[in-house]
Each structure stands twice: as structure tokens, then as C-alpha cells.
Amino acid sequence: MRDFLPVDVRRRQYVIDVVRRTYERYGFEPLETPALENIETLTGKYGEEGNKLIFKVLRRGEHESSGETDLALRYDLTVPLARVVAEHRAQLPKFFRRYQIQPVWRADRPARGRFREFYQCDVDAIGSTSPLVEVELCAAVTDVLRELGFADFTLRMNHRAVLSGLLHAAGIDASRHGDALVAIDKMDKIGRDGVVREFENRQIAAACAERLLDAFTAGGTNDATLARLRAAVTDDAGRAGVENLAAIVSLASPTSAGPAIRIDPSLARGLSYYTGAIMEIAVADLAGSLGGGGRYDGLIGMFSGEQIPACGFSLGLERILVVMAERAMFPASADAAGPDVLVTVFEDRDAARTAEARRQSLALATDLRKAGLRVELYPEADKLGKQFKYAAAREATFAAVLGGDEIARGEVTLKRLATGDQESVPRADVAARIRSAASR
Amino acid sequence: MRDFLPVDVRRRQYVIDVVRRTYERYGFEPLETPALENIETLTGKYGEEGNKLIFKVLRRGEHESSGETDLALRYDLTVPLARVVAEHRAQLPKFFRRYQIQPVWRADRPARGRFREFYQCDVDAIGSTSPLVEVELCAAVTDVLRELGFADFTLRMNHRAVLSGLLHAAGIDASRHGDALVAIDKMDKIGRDGVVREFENRQIAAACAERLLDAFTAGGTNDATLARLRAAVTDDAGRAGVENLAAIVSLASPTSAGPAIRIDPSLARGLSYYTGAIMEIAVADLAGSLGGGGRYDGLIGMFSGEQIPACGFSLGLERILVVMAERAMFPASADAAGPDVLVTVFEDRDAARTAEARRQSLALATDLRKAGLRVELYPEADKLGKQFKYAAAREATFAAVLGGDEIARGEVTLKRLATGDQESVPRADVAARIRSAASR
Numbered sequence: 001m002r003d004f005l006p007v008d009v010r011r012r013q014y015v016i017d018v019v020r021r022t023y024e025r026y027g028f029e030p031l032e033t034p035a036l037e038n039i040e041t042l043t044g045k046y047g048e049e050g051n052k053l054i055f056k057v058l059r060r061g062e063h064e065s066s067g068e069t070d071l072a073l074r075y076d077l078t079v080p081l082a083r084v085v086a087e088h089r090a091q092l093p094k095f096f097r098r099y100q101i102q103p104v105w106r107a108d109r110p111a112r113g114r115f116r117e118f119y120q121c122d123v124d125a126i127g128s129t130s131p132l133v134e135v136e137l138c139a140a141v142t143d144v145l146r147e148l149g150f151a152d153f154t155l156r157m158n159h160r161a162v163l164s165g166l167l168h169a170a171g172i173d174a175s176r177h178g179d180a181l182v183a184i185d186k187m188d189k190i191g192r193d194g195v196v197r198e199f200e201n202r203q204i205a206a207a208c209a210e211r212l213l214d215a216f217t218a219g220g221t222n223d224a225t226l227a228r229l230r231a232a233v234t235d236d237a238g239r240a241g242v243e244n245l246a247a248i249v250s251l252a253s254p255t256s257a258g259p260a261i262r263i264d265p266s267l268a269r270g271l272s273y274y275t276g277a278i279m280e281i282a283v284a285d286l287a288g289s290l291g292g293g294g295r296y297d298g299l300i301g302m303f304s305g306e307q308i309p310a311c312g313f314s315l316g317l318e319r320i321l322v323v324m325a326e327r328a329m330f331p332a333s334a335d336a337a338g339p340d341v342l343v344t345v346f347e348d349r350d351a352a353r354t355a356e357a358r359r360q361s362l363a364l365a366t367d368l369r370k371a372g373l374r375v376e377l378y379p380e381a382d383k384l385g386k387q388f389k390y391a392a393a394r395e396a397t398f399a400a401v402l403g404g405d406e407i408a409r410g411e412v413t414l415k416r417l418a419t420g421d422q423e424s425v426p427r428a429d430v431a432a433r434i435r436s437a438a439s440r
Numbered sequence: 441m442r443d444f445l446p447v448d449v450r451r452r453q454y455v456i457d458v459v460r461r462t463y464e465r466y467g468f469e470p471l472e473t474p475a476l477e478n479i480e481t482l483t484g485k486y487g488e489e490g491n492k493l494i495f496k497v498l499r500r501g502e503h504e505s506s507g508e509t510d511l512a513l514r515y516d517l518t519v520p521l522a523r524v525v526a527e528h529r530a531q532l533p534k535f536f537r538r539y540q541i542q543p544v545w546r547a548d549r550p551a552r553g554r555f556r557e558f559y560q561c562d563v564d565a566i567g568s569t570s571p572l573v574e575v576e577l578c579a580a581v582t583d584v585l586r587e588l589g590f591a592d593f594t595l596r597m598n599h600r601a602v603l604s605g606l607l608h609a610a611g612i613d614a615s616r617h618g619d620a621l622v623a624i625d626k627m628d629k630i631g632r633d634g635v636v637r638e639f640e641n642r643q644i645a646a647a648c649a650e651r652l653l654d655a656f657t658a659g660g661t662n663d664a665t666l667a668r669l670r671a672a673v674t675d676d677a678g679r680a681g682v683e684n685l686a687a688i689v690s691l692a693s694p695t696s697a698g699p700a701i702r703i704d705p706s707l708a709r710g711l712s713y714y715t716g717a718i719m720e721i722a723v724a725d726l727a728g729s730l731g732g733g734g735r736y737d738g739l740i741g742m743f744s745g746e747q748i749p750a751c752g753f754s755l756g757l758e759r760i761l762v763v764m765a766e767r768a769m770f771p772a773s774a775d776a777a778g779p780d781v782l783v784t785v786f787e788d789r790d791a792a793r794t795a796e797a798r799r800q801s802l803a804l805a806t807d808l809r810k811a812g813l814r815v816e817l818y819p820e821a822d823k824l825g826k827q828f829k830y831a832a833a834r835e836a837t838f839a840a841v842l843g844g845d846e847i848a849r850g851e852v853t854l855k856r857l858a859t860g861d862q863e864s865v866p867r868a869d870v871a872a873r874i875r876s877a878a879s880r
Contacts, residue, residue: 001474001476002474003472003474003528004471005528005532006470006471009470012472013470024814025809025812025813025814026809026815026816027779027814030446030450031443031444032443032444032448034443035441035513035545036513053500055476055500056497056504057496057497058496058507058509060495066507067498067505071495088445091445093833093834094830095818095819095830097816117475117476127819128819132785132798133819135802136805247795250795251795251802253799254800256806342467345572355687360694362572362576362692362694362695363694366579369465369466369583372465374465378535379572379573379576380570390534
């Protein structure tokens with residue numbers, strides 16, 4: 001886990017502001033849930049591997065010595081959303097559209113862009129099975145990435161029922177679909193031949209693998225892929241899945257997501273709660289994805305009893321930040337940290353004059369702050385040269401000097417730190433002078 | 441612990457934005473630390489009572505069954521700051537000024553405005569013992585409260601060395617200062633006579649209590665209180681403390697904090713790490729405080745070995761929100777949640793025309809979002825009346841209708857939901873029409 005120093009927080013805040021602003025434009029509303037959930041809310045939702053990665057909290061007080069746990073740290077933002085919808089249904093709109101930007105915790109082995117505490121930016125739409133939902137989610141995510149400066153990404157899209165239909169059509173028994181998907185998920189790493197060997201290891205006929213991999217072969221337009229799927233998938237649920245994908249692609253055409261969506265029959269996504277369309281963001285030259293999502297029409301029902309359809313998308317803040325840093329995608333405004341002006345303090349041999357000079361410096365700082373400027377006040381009675389040096393190190397635009405002479409004349413000396421230029425400015429004009437010169 | 445539904449998050453975000461903007465104007469920079477700290481970082485920092493309230497996290501993997509804990513949830517923002525300063529000293533400015541707005545967790549019994557997960561808004565200045573530091577912190581906090589609309593608050597201020605000096609002058613042995621302070625801390629609840637009885641119960645002479653309570657008696661100007669303290673405090677450290685308070689009050693006069701500061705010799709503050717000035721915000725008609733702080737010149741040294749002076753102020757977000765809600769202090773903008781427009785979808789008996797109408801609705805939503813408006817798209821093929829009803833419940837300003845007729849004419853019907861007025865607007869003018877009518 002990491003500390004975020006000011007430069008880190010500013011960059012994170014920049015990305016979060018873009019995400020928030022974009023999702024608000026789509027009518028999504030903010031939700032926040034507690035870091036701690038009852039342990040039974042989380043267990044059994046993330047598969048066996050996930051269970052092991054949950055941080056569990058010891059009971060307090062007299063129960064502490066028992067070693068028992070009753071609470072656990074949030075593991076994702078989807079399960080808490082499902083709990084909230086079941087719990088607060090009456091207070092929420094029927095088509096609840098929410099975004100949530102909060103940290104989650106997983107006791108995973110840290111790696112590049114993977115941490116034990118990390119932020120997810122989730123956006124979900126509850127209450128409708130309409131393909132308009134998938135389209136709007138894809139468009140919102142596309143707008144976020146475009147506004148951050150990503151141009152080379154693809155929204156890979158598949159459908160759980162299509163995937164099952166392809167496995168079925170390839171002659172793989174439903175009981176072996178999980179095994180087959182695990183093998184297929186490794187395609188990126190082990191290649192086509194590796195997948196065929198994996199199938200053999202798992203006692204699934206190599207011929208099935210070959211048939212399946214032909215169906216998976218990407219390339220061509222979405223229309224060509226859909227035509228191939230229409231020919232390959234023969235079961236009713238699978239056919240309905242193909243037509244759902246076709247509807248999403250067609251509806252998406254007038255939105256920003258239109259050019260970004262690519263039907264990819266090999267996309268699987270790990271989480272078991274998906275029931276319909278699934279999506280994942282692929283960026284050129286980057287292993288792994290910046291985020292993903294899909295439709296999960298059964299999860300909320302696990303909490304409420306009532307089946308409520310839902311679909312969502314999750315962006316991984318840390319991976320986005322890693323890529324943006326590597327590609328130098330942050331605008332100067334996200335990195336500008338220094339104050340507009342550092343107000344120096346003046347030391348006199350006479351204690352009363354020193355006190356008066358400090359009051360004057362404080363009064364100047366007060367006025368400049370009222371004018372909306374970012375002002376730092378030097379706190380110690382150091383020599384002016386040392387104060388200037390500090391101002392430069394803080395990347396302040398100006399240093400303001402208010403010594404005995406300046407106070408007597410009703411003026412302030414402004415030193416532009418980048419150039420060393422100094423000028424005397426009437427006290428009343430200082431704010432305007434700094435504002436006109438400050439680049440931001 | 442609580443879920444924050446959209447209306448809650450908006451209000452929290454409003455307050456946090458004011459805090460952040462104000463602290464930035466004072467040259468404070470954002471810091472964020474992980475929710476989980478090593479358990480030894482936290483233990484022994486908050487007193488015996490505090491230790492019991494720390495949420496402890498079970499070790500993972502093979503160690504899980506041992507019942508041992510190695511991590512703990514952040515209990516405040518001051519100890520993590522001290523750890524960060526010790527750990528990242530070389531990367532931080534000498535006079536590091538930081539703000540931090542994050543949740544902390546305490547296994548406390550919940551009460552009104554007190555929760556087990558709650559946000560603190562901390563602001564701290566590291567590296568200087570100058571009274572300018574206290575003044576700037578008080579001014580920043582005052583600006584935050586004023587901008588939120590608080591007018592009736594006081595910054596109570598005292599000094600740890602003055603407090604010790606008063607206890608000493610009252611004839612209480614240093615070994616009994618802790619006991620005496622616990623009794624004095626109850627003055628609000630049990631009154632003067634109660635404190636005298638508490639002293640007797642603790643075997644401290646009642647005469648000491650009387651002498652002390654005379655010195656504590658508030659009232660009069662800060663100058664009058666300082667004069668009383670100069671007469672009452674006789675030890676060197678205590679005298680230096682009185683002059684430190686005098687310097688703070690004098691320097692604060694040109695800042696917003698000037699009129700708010702009230703020297704109050706009875707202010708104690710529980711935390712043991714304070715070494716100098718201590719502050720607390722009192723609001724009329726409100727038991728408890730909205731926040732407090734003080735100087736702690738020894739805490740960072742517990743992590744770094746090197747003594748580094750520090751002073752800070754912490755605002756309690758939840759109490760501020762409770763009071764603001766009770767007093768209806770939120771501006772309309774903080775509560776405005778509805779979209780600018782809900783775009784309806786049109787259903788035709790002909791599937792192709794329905795699909796085309798949906799694409800048109802999506803295209804309109806896309807354009808309006810590009811224009812910066814907040815747009816919600818109705819997802820289902822419901823009757824128009826039902827869609828209008830939903831738009832009104834969502835507190836949308838407008839509903840936009842794009843049926844077959846409108847599409848043919850290149851127009852959109854805009855319905856203003858508050859009045860029911862409808863008008864036909866050329867497709868290209870819709871964004872401008874909504875923007876000119878939207879109140880925010």
C-alpha cells in the first residue's frame with residue numbers, strides 16, 4: 001500500500017474529476033458505501049480465489065481474543081451496490097444509475113499497476129434489460145478515456161450466452177465449460193497451440209479446441225463476426241445473445257462508443273456473476289485491460305430475493321494512472337503544484353517593528369487569498385535570500401517582499417522567480433498583477 | 441457505518457470542495473495515506489482507551505488461523521502524517537503544509553453525529569515553531585467555516601504549558617495533573633461544584649480546585665485573560681506559553697481568525713501528544729465541537745528520531761454536516777440532483793422504425809452531453825406518460841420527445857416538467873434552449 005504525496009494526489013484528482021464530470025453528464029449519481037461490510041456479505045461472491053484475498057477484521061472488545069472476524073474490507077464496488085439496491089430500494093429511482101469512486105482492498109501479491117489498496121471507478125445502471133443500457137455505459141466509458149487523451153483503445157465485447165453457445169457447438173459438455181474457459185483465457189500467453197494442449201491436458205478433445213478457436217478467430221468487421229456467430233451458435237439462448245450483441249452494436253453507432261466496440265468471441269471475463277453482454281477495454285501495447293464490465297441480472301436477487309437486472313462497467317484508476325504517466329498524458333494543470341505567490345516575512349532588530357512587519361505580511365496574504373490566489377506565507381525569520389530560494393523550490397510564481405521601506409511607501413516588491421525580475425507594485429494592485437502574470 | 445445515497449454524497453462533496461479550495465488558497469497541499477497501517481504504527485499513540493477502539497486486521501493465508509493481526513485501520517490522520525514525514529522527508533518541502541480528507545475508523549459506540557467510519561479534514565504545517573503557523577491554521581479553519589455559512593463560532597485557545605503552569609500554581613503536584621484535567625474536562629457536564637467534588641474524590645485538595653477554577657473563569661477580552669494568566673502562572677515554561685498565546689492573538693488580528701479567537705484557560709483537549717497551543721471550535725447551542733487541534737512538536741520524532749515541530753487542525757466532517765442539515769445551511773446547488781433533461785424513447789409497431797427512433801434518441805443525448813448538459817436516457821419502451829412521470833420523479837428540468845413526427849420535421853418536443861409547458865424546438869437549438877432555461 002502506498003502513500004500519495006501531493007503530486008500523486010493531484011494527478012489522481014485530475015482523473016477522478018474527469019470521470020465524475022463525464023458520468024454526471026450521463027445522469028449517473030454518486031454513491032458511497034462503507035469500507036467495512038459484514039463478512040457474510042462478501043464471502044461466496046468472488047469465487048474460491050477471491051475469498052482468500054479478502055481482508056478480515058477481528059472482533060472487538062471481549063471477543064478480540066477469540067480470533068473471530070465479523071467484518072471485512074470492501075473487495076469490489078459491485079457487491080456493495082447490489083446490497084445497497086436490495087436495502088434501500090424504496091429510496092432509489094427505478095432505473096438507478098450510479099457511479100462510485102472508492103478504494104477496494106485485496107490481499108494480492110503486488111505487481112506493476114497492481115496494489116493491495118486500489119481505486120475502482122464503477123458505473124452501473126439498475127432496473128432495465130434494454131440494450132440501451134449497455135450502449136450508454138460503453139459511451140460513457142469511451143468519453144472518459146477520450147477526455148483523458150486515450151485514442152487507441154478498443155471496447156472488446158462478447159456475451160456469456162454466446163460463449164456458452166460456442167462451447168456447446170464445439171461439442172464441449174456444459175460441465176466442462178469452466179475448464180475450457182480457463183484454457184481459452186490463456187490464449188494471449190500460450191498461443192493457439194498452447195490452448196489445444198491445455199484442452200488435451202484437461203481431457204477435452206483437441207478437435208473441440210480447433211472448432212472453438214476457429215469460431216474465436218477475430219478479424220473483420222462486427223457485421224462479419226456477427227454473421228459468423230449466427231452460423232456457429234445453434235442453441236436458443238446463444239442465438240438470443242448474438243441478436244443482443246447485434247442490437248447493441250447497431251444502437252451504439254450514433255454514440256462515441258460506436259467506432260470503439262469490437263465483437264470478440266474469445267473474451268471470457270473471470271467473474272461468475274455475469275449473465276449477458278461482457279466488455280473489456282484493450283489498449284494497444286498494453287497487456288491486461290484498463291477496465292471491464294458486463295450484465296449481471298442475478299446478483300441483486302442474491303440480496304433482495306427479487307430479481308433486478310443490472311449492468312455495469314469498472315475502470316481501474318491505478319492502471320489508467322500508470323499508462324498516463326508512462327505516456328506523459330497529464331496536462332500541465334494537473335501537475336502545477338506551486339503557490340501563486342510566497343509572501344516573505346521581514347526581520348528587524350526592533351521587536352515591535354518585526355511584529356508589525358509580520359502583521360503586514362499576514363494582512364497581504366489575507367487579501368491575496370480573498371482574491372482567490374494560492375498564497376504561502378514563509379513562517380521563519382530567515383534571511384530574504386533563503387526565503388527566495390525556498391519560494392523557487394516550492395515552484396511559486398512570485399515572491400512578495402514587504403519590508404520596512406515597502407510598508408512606508410504602501411508598496412510591495414514582487415519578484416518573478418522564473419526570471420528574477422523585480423518590480424514595486426502599489427499594495428492595492430498586487431492581486432491583479434499576480435493574477436495577470438500567473439499562467440493558470 | 442452508513443451508505444451514502446446520492447443526496448448525501450452531494451452534500452458531503454459540497455463541504456469537501458469548500459474545505460479543499462480554502463486550504464489550497466493557504467498553500468496547503470493534498471496528501472493521502474492508506475486505510476491500513478502496520479499495527480505497531482498505531483498502538484501506543486492514542487492512550488489506553490484509544491487502543492481498544494482500533495479495528496485490527498487478521499493476517500492472511502497460512503497465518504489466518506493463528507488469529508494474529510498485523511494491520512489496523514487508520515484511527516486518525518495525524519499519526520499517519522507523522523509517519524509520512526519521517527518516511528518521505530527528503531521528498532517533502534521543509535515547511536510541509538498538507539491537508540488530508542479521508543475516513544478514519546473507531547470501534548466506538550455510535551451516537552448522534554458519531555459513527556464508526558467518519559471523515560476527518562485535517563490541515564497541518566510541519567517544520568516551524570513560529571506562531572505564524574498557529575495563526576494561519578486558525579485563519580484557514582475560520583475561512584472554511586465562514587464560507588460554509590457558520591457565523592456564530594468561537595476558536596477557543598489555550599496552551600499546554602499554561603495549563604500545566606496553572607495546575608502547578610494551584611498547588612497540584614505534576615503527578616496528579618492528569619487526574620485533575622480529567623475532572624476539569626467534565627466542567628461542562630457537572631458544573632463547578634461537581635469539579636470540586638471530583639477533586640475531593642481524587643484526593644486533591646478542594647482548595648486547589650477553587651484556586652484553579654478562579655484562574656479558569658472565562659469572560660472579558662483576550663487582553664484581560666492574558667493579564668490574569670500573567671499574574672497566575674509563575675513557572676518559566678508557563679510564562680513562555682502565555683507569551684506564545686499573546687503573540688498568536690496579536691498576529692491574528694489582521695486575519696479572519698482575529699475576531700474568532702478566545703483565550704480559554706479551561707480548554708484541555710484529550711490527546712496526550714500536544715505540546716503547545718491547543719484549539720477547539722465551539723458553536724453556540726451545540727455541545728461538543730466541530731473540530732480542534734494544536735501543536736505537537738514531539739510526535740514526528742517518535743517515528744524519525746529527529747525532532748520536527750508540527751501544528752495542525754482537524755475538522756469533523758460528520759458533525760459539520762449534521763449541524764448544516766439541522767440549520768438548513770446547504771445551498772440549492774448542493775441539493776440539485778436531477779438531470780437537465782430526460783430523453784424519452786419512442787416505440788413504434790414497426791421494429792425498424794423503433795430501432796431508428798432509439799438511435800435518434802441516443803444521437804440527441806450524445807449531442808446534449810457534448811454541450812455539457814446532464815442527460816438521462818429512458819431505457820424502456822414504456823408509454824410516454826410513464827416516461828414523463830419518471831422524469832418528474834427524477835426532478836429533471838425537461839423531458840425531450842423524439843417521435844416519428846419530430847424526426848420527420850427535424851425537431852424535438854421539449855416539455856418543461858415544472859409547468860407542463862411544451863414547445864417544438866429545431867433539433868440544432870435544443871441544447872441552447874435547455875441551457876437558457878436551466879436554473880443552474
